[in-house]
Amino acid sequence: MIKVERVLDVACYIYNEFEREMHDEIDEMKLHLLLYFVQRESFVQTEQPLFEEGFQGRKYDPVCIPVRDSQVTLMVFFFFGKSSKYF
Numbered sequence: 893m894i895k896v897e898r899v900l901d902v903a904c905y906i907y908n909e910f911e912r913e914m915h916d917e918i919d920e921m922k923l924h925l926l927l928y929f930v931q932r933e934s935f936v937q938t939e940q941p942l943f944e945e946g947f948q949g950r951k952y953d954p955v956c957i958p959v960r961d962s963q964v965t966l967m968v969f970f971f972f973g974k975s976s977k978y979f
Contacts, residue, residue, distance in 0.1 A: 899943040903927060903959045920963060921953050928954045 906926050910918040918926075924947075934942035947954035 896941065897943050899927065899945040899956055899958055900962060902930065902943055903956075903962075906930070920960075924955050924959065925953050927956050927959065 903923060906923060907918055910916075910922075910926075928947055931942055931947075934940065945956055945958050947956050
């Protein structure tokens with residue numbers, strides 16, 4: 893049986909590797925698209941998903957909701973601080 897990863901761990905790995913290789917931050921749309929391709933490639937090579945979370949079709953690209961939610965949470969934390977009423 894193949895170990896299933898957490899989608900946020902995979903997203904962090906992609907984010908860090910992109911930053912290390914390109915010396916720039918990855919934008920959100922590109923991160924979701926790369927997650928989609930990684931999941932697709934996992935199905936092709938192993939016939940198993942790399943992570944359990946799925947994607948929703950949006951206007952321009954697929955979106956992985958747990959990753960999207962975590963990015964929104966980080967933005968609120970950054971702009972409003974830990975003492976915000978949102979936390």
